[in-house]
Every structure is written in C-alpha cells, then in structure tokens.
Amino acid sequence: MTTETLVPVDEALTRYDPVMGLEIHIELNTTTKMFCGCPTEFGAEPNTQVCPVCLALPGALPVVNAKAIESAIRIGLALNCEIAEWCRFARKNYFYPDMPKNFQTSQYDEPIAFDGHVDVEVDGETYRIDIERAHMEEDTGKSLHVGGSTGRIHGADFSLVDYNRAGIPLIEIVTRTIEVPGDKAAAVARAYVSYVRDLIGGLGVSDVRMDQGSLRADVNLSLKPKGSTTLGTRSETKNVNSFRSVERAVRYEISRHAGILDQGGSVLQETRHFHEDTGTTSSGREKSDADDYRYFPEPDLAPVSPSREWVEELRATLPEPPAVRRARLQADWGFSDLEMRDTIGAGALQLVADTIEAGATPQAARKWWLGEMARRANEQGADLDSLGITPLQVAEIQALIDAGRINDKLARSVFDGVIAGEGTPEEVIVGRQLEVVSDDGALGDAVDRAIAGDPDAAQKIRDGKQAAAGALIGAVMKEMRGQADAGRVRELILEKLT
Numbered sequence: 495m496t497t498e499t500l501v502p503v504d505e506a507l508t509r510y511d512p513v514m515g516l517e518i519h520i521e522l523n524t525t526t527k528m529f530c531g532c533p534t535e536f537g538a539e540p541n542t543q544v545c546p547v548c549l550a551l552p553g554a555l556p557v558v559n560a561k562a563i564e565s566a567i568r569i570g571l572a573l574n575c576e577i578a579e580w581c582r583f584a585r586k587n588y589f590y591p592d593m594p595k596n597f598q599t600s601q602y603d604e605p606i607a608f609d610g611h612v613d614v615e616v617d618g619e620t621y622r623i624d625i626e627r628a629h630m631e632e633d634t635g636k637s638l639h640v641g642g643s644t645g646r647i648h649g650a651d652f653s654l655v656d657y658n659r660a661g662i663p664l665i666e667i668v669t670r671t672i673e674v675p676g677d678k679a680a681a682v683a684r685a686y687v688s689y690v691r692d693l694i695g696g697l698g699v700s701d702v703r704m705d706q707g708s709l710r711a712d713v714n715l716s717l718k719p720k721g722s723t724t725l726g727t728r729s730e731t732k733n734v735n736s737f738r739s740v741e742r743a744v745r746y747e748i749s750r751h752a753g754i755l756d757q758g759g760s761v762l763q764e765t766r767h768f769h770e771d772t773g774t775t776s777s778g779r780e781k782s783d784a785d786d787y788r789y790f791p792e793p794d795l796a797p798v799s800p801s802r803e804w805v806e807e808l809r810a811t812l813p814e815p816p817a818v819r820r821a822r823l824q825a826d827w828g829f830s831d832l833e834m835r836d837t838i839g840a841g842a843l844q845l846v847a848d849t850i851e852a853g854a855t856p857q858a859a860r861k862w863w864l865g866e867m868a869r870r871a872n873e874q875g876a877d878l879d880s881l882g883i884t885p886l887q888v889a890e891i892q893a894l895i896d897a898g899r900i901n902d903k904l905a906r907s908v909f910d911g912v913i914a915g916e917g918t919p920e921e922v923i924v925g926r927q928l929e930v931v932s933d934d935g936a937l938g939d940a941v942d943r944a945i946a947g948d949p950d951a952a953q954k955i956r957d958g959k960q961a962a963a964g965a966l967i968g969a970v971m972k973e974m975r976g977q978a979d980a981g982r983v984r985e986l987i988l989e990k991l992t
C-alpha cells in the first residue's frame with residue numbers, strides 16, 4: 495500500500511490542464527439478450543436466465559437481436575452520429591471468470607455509430623462533447639467474492655459467478671478527448687453523463703439506472719503541464735455509479751496525478767476503482783495501449799447493414815432534441831432560468847417532469863426534489879433517483895397535503911416511511927398515525943386546555959388582540975405533535991374567546 499500525495503484541486507489546476515475521456519455503457523432494455531432468447535429481467539435467481547448460447551457451450555450459434563440493433567441506431571442518431579452502412583461484430587479476446595466465452599462479442603474498427611456530438615450546459619456555458627463512436631457489445635456475468643471483508647477477490651474464501659447478465663445487450667459510447675477549463679472539468683463530466691442519461695431515457699431503450707448498473711461510466715483522465723501540447727498518461731476509473739461520483743472521481747484523479755507529477759514521477763497507465771465511501775480511487779489492473787485483445791471479425795454473425803430507409807424511419811421516431819424539450823418544459827412549467835438550471839444541474843429534470851405528469855404542480859415538484867430530496871441524497875451520497883422514492887409517490891404525498899390530510903411537516907415523516915419501505919404514502923400515514931386532526935371534538939378539547947394553561951394570552955384575545963392567538967395555537971400544535979389543522983385551531987380559539 496503506497497501513500498499517495500494529493501494536491502488540492504485548485505492548486506493542481508494552476509499548473510496542469512486536465513484532459514478527459516468518458517465511456518458510458520448503457521444496458522438496453524430489450525426483453526431478450528443480444529444473441530439468444532434468454533430473458534433479461536433484473537434480479538432473478540442466479541443462473542436461471544441462461545442457455546447454451548450465452549453460456550458458450552460448444553456448437554451453440556448466436557443470432558443477433560434485431561431490437562438491439564434498432565436501439566443502437568436510435569442512440570447513435572440521438573448522439574448526432576453517422577450510422578454505418580455496413581459493420582460487423584468482432585471478438586475481443588481476454589480471460590475473465592464471469593465471461594463464459596473467454597471473448598466478448600463487441601465491435602472494433604467497425605462501430606454501428608460514429609462521429610457524433612452533444613452540447614452540455616454548465617453554469618450557463620455550453621460545452622460541446624465530441625462522440626467518437628457508439629458500438630454494440632454484450633455484458634459479462636457477475637462475480638461474487640465471499641468471505642473477505644472488502645467484497646473483492648483478495649482475501650475471499652471462494653467466489654460465485656452468476657451468468658444471468660452475460661449476453662445482455664450493451665451500447666458503449668466513447669467520447670473524443672474533452673478539454674475544457676480545468677475548474678469546469680468535473681462539472682462538465684457530470685453534466686455529460688446526466689445529459690446522456692436523460693437523452694437515452696427519453697428514447698425508452700434503457701432504464702438508465704446508475705444505481706442498478708444499467709448506466710455505467712468510466713472516467714479517463716490525464717494531466718498535461720500548462721502550455722504543453724503533449725498528452726499525459728491517463729488512468730481509467732471504472733464503473734463509477736452515480737453522477738456525484740463522476741464529479742468526485744475527476745477531482746480525486748486531478749489531485750492524485752498532480753501529486754505524482756509534482757514529484758517528478760510518472761503516472762501508471764491502469765484501471766482504478768472508485769470508492770463511494772471515501773471519494774478516492776485505488777489501483778485496479780495495469781493496462782497499456784499495446785494490450786492485445788486479438789480482435790477479429792466474428793465469424794458466426796452476419797454483418798449488419800441497416801438500409802438508409804430504415805435509418806431515416808428511425809430518425810423520424812426520435813423524440814424532440816433535449817435542448818428543445820428543456821425550453822418547452824421551462825415555458826410549460828413557468829420556471830425561471832435559474833430554477834431550470836438548478837433542476838437540470840441536480841439531475842432532477844426527468845423526476846420533476848414525471849412528478850408533474852403524476853399530478854403535482856411544477857413548483858411543488860421542484861420544491862420537493864430540489865429541497866427535501868436533494869438534502870437526503872446529499873446526506874446519503876446518492877443520486878436522487880436511487881433514494882427509494884418515485885415521482886408518483888412524491889405526487890401522491892403532495893396531493894395528500896393539498897387535501898389537508900397532512901401538512902408539510904408531516905409530509906417529511908411520510909417521506910421517511912416510504913423510503914424506509916413502510917409502504918405507500920397512504921399506508922405510511924395509517925401506520926405512523928400521521929393524519930392531521932381536523933375533527934372539532936378532539937381539537938376543541940385541546941383548545942380548552944391551551945386556554946386554561948395560558949390565561950394571559952386568552953385575556954388578550956378577549957381584549958381584541960387576535961395576534962395573541964399564536965401562543966395558544968402553538969400550545970395546541972405541541973400537544974398534538976404537529977398533527978392539528980392549524981387553520982381550524984385558530985378558528986376555534988377565536989370562536990371561544992370573542
């Protein structure tokens with residue numbers, strides 16, 4: 495274990511410029527796998543969604559999933575890419591225990607989509623990210639290392655492998671090098687991943703859930719001394735699984751690379767693991783550009799040559815471009831530029847849209863996601879969409895507030911319950927006895943006790959000073975643990991004393 499010298503990011507950026515490259519893997523939501531008919535549903539018993547093809551038994555022959563090709567083309571078009579007139583799959587040969595074939599069926603020099611771009615916005619500035627390629631490949635299985643304290647293979651007693659995920663269609667989106675002002679690099683990386691999430695989510699071809707691994711990002715980063723044109727050696731931080739972590743991984747690697755370079759050292763070209771708990775990365779495996787995967791065209795699969803007519807048909811099915819959609823939503827919702835920017839920056843655009851779709855007002859949707867939910871996400875170091883509460887539930891809770899059954903304060907308790915898995919908002923209200931009491935019998939008794947307990951305040955109200963009612967309302971709310979209908983309590987106090 496080597497101790498790393500870290501240089502504060504701000505200081506590092508006075509001497510170096512970061513150069514990034516981002517790779518995003520998108521798991522498609524086809525109902526069957528890339529080259530066989532096995533189901534793709536998440537969370538099944540291990541090794542129940544497998545067949546001779548995805549287990550690579552001798553003699554098994556793959557057949558390409560047409561729906562996956564269609565999804566790949568739609569993704570390519572949405573990323574403003576060219577779509578290949580003819581392309582092939584290739585075998586990428588390497589050994590990995592969770593990869594039954596010992597090669598991955600991928601694409602090499604003939605990707606289905608290439609030469610695209612997207613524009614992302616950070617702090618009101620637009621940055622163009624060039625897309626080198628988007629290619630098709632298949633996912634690997636999953637290893638589970640049992641017995642060690644870290645969950646990694648070192649120190650484990652034994653390992654288990656689950657091939658359910660092996661063969662699920664993936665699209666890998668690779669950017670060209672990204673060079674933006676150093677102080678914006680981390681935010682641009684985050685904004686890009688968030689943008690791609692929204693873009694692909696809008697196509698309906700993937701669940702794009704970072705917390706479930708259906709969207710995974712690799713962050714490549716190198717530093718070059720200011721004024722230099724020579725690229726430094728890059729590290730590849732793999733499988734970063736939240737937007738926030740993308741940003742933190744960029745910042746950590748800037749600090750780490752600067753520490754090495756300042757001491758005259760050389761950065762090792764390697765993969766790195768990101769650690770959510772500490773925000774740090776650690777060494778994975780060494781990697782060189784000379785790694786020889788012995789790529790060769792896959793002989794068992796026919797080349798893919800989508801007709802231009804089909805490509806144009808698919809282009810016509812694309813949803814409106816994100817910039818157009820954002821402008822339309824902003825107008826529909828009546829958000830200010832700042833409100834809209836904050837919503838997008840928080841990765842909450844789709845959540846807010848879905849909450850409004852489910853019946854909440856735009857301001858209520860924004861208030862909950864950017865206030866209460868953002869606070870919780872921040873505390874947990876998680877993204878908003880992995881908090882365990884859905885837009886529909888947020889809209890339901892707001893409807894319960896609007897109906898007077900709970901107030902904002904009680905709503906927070908309902909959020910707690912829903913997130914803790916206690917059921918629907920309705921079930922949490924019943925289970926936790928959270929309903930606002932507006933029944934005159936119960937409220938009247940509490941009002942009588944409050945009046946008896948504070949004769950001074952009561953006398954002031956009798957003398958016409960209605961502002962004194964606040965003290966009595968406070969006493970009633972306290973007695974009823976915040977569950978009294980404050981408006982009705984006020985009316986009852988004034989009825990009794992004036």
Ligand SMILES: [Zn+2]
Pocket residue numbers: 527530531532543544545546547548549661
């Ligand atoms: Zn299969």
